[in-house]
Amino acid sequence: MQKPQYAIQSFVEKYSDQDWKSYEVSGPCVIFGKTLHCEPDGESFIVAIHNGLALENCLPQISGYINWLGFECKNDLIAFYNAHVAAGNSARADDAWYEALEIYGVKIYVDKDAKLSADIAFGDTHFPDHILDVSVNEHQFCGDIGLDG
Numbered sequence: 001m002q003k004p005q006y007a008i009q010s011f012v013e014k015y016s017d018q019d020w021k022s023y024e025v026s027g028p029c030v031i032f033g034k035t036l037h038c039e040p041d042g043e044s045f046i047v048a049i050h051n052g053l054a055l056e057n058c059l060p061q062i063s064g065y066i067n068w069l070g071f072e073c074k075n076d077l078i079a080f081y082n083a084h085v086a087a088g089n090s091a092r093a094d095d096a097w098y099e100a101l102e103i104y105g106v107k108i109y110v111d112k113d114a115k116l117s118a119d120i121a122f123g124d125t126h127f128p129d130h131i132l133d134v135s136v137n138e139h140q141f142c143g144d145i146g147l148d149g
Helices: 055-072 074-084 095-099
Strands: 011-016 020-025 027-031 034-038 044-050 102-110 116-123 131-137 140-148
Touching: 020 055, 027 055, 027 102, 034 102, 044 055, 055 102, 055 116, 074 095, 074 140
Parallel strands: 044 102
Antiparallel strands: 011 020, 020 044, 027 034, 102 116, 116 131, 131 140
């Protein structure tokens, strides 16, 4: 699978307030190895950028981060899941678990210091009646994986 390239046209401004400007990402995006076909008002993929920064200046960093989330974080996510969710039960994550994930929503933040973070909602085969939420700061999964539902 080839890494997508993101152009300024891939980001459609949705809203802004005194601190943030938010964009919907349109076009194909890959998160956790899954291709999302993001369209405005379709699958939920938002990038929120602090108002002190310009999208044009952050675009290379955002593109690299999306590609890291799509293609390079698999082992980190599996290890994080096994340490935080699977501990004490038989619901272990592995390659098959990762391949079966369903992505429901992605929100990437670029803070005033140009640091990136993300919140991702997804479904897995171990908890089919729940939505799992995971947070990422820069390139490190953090906190716990939340279970909604």
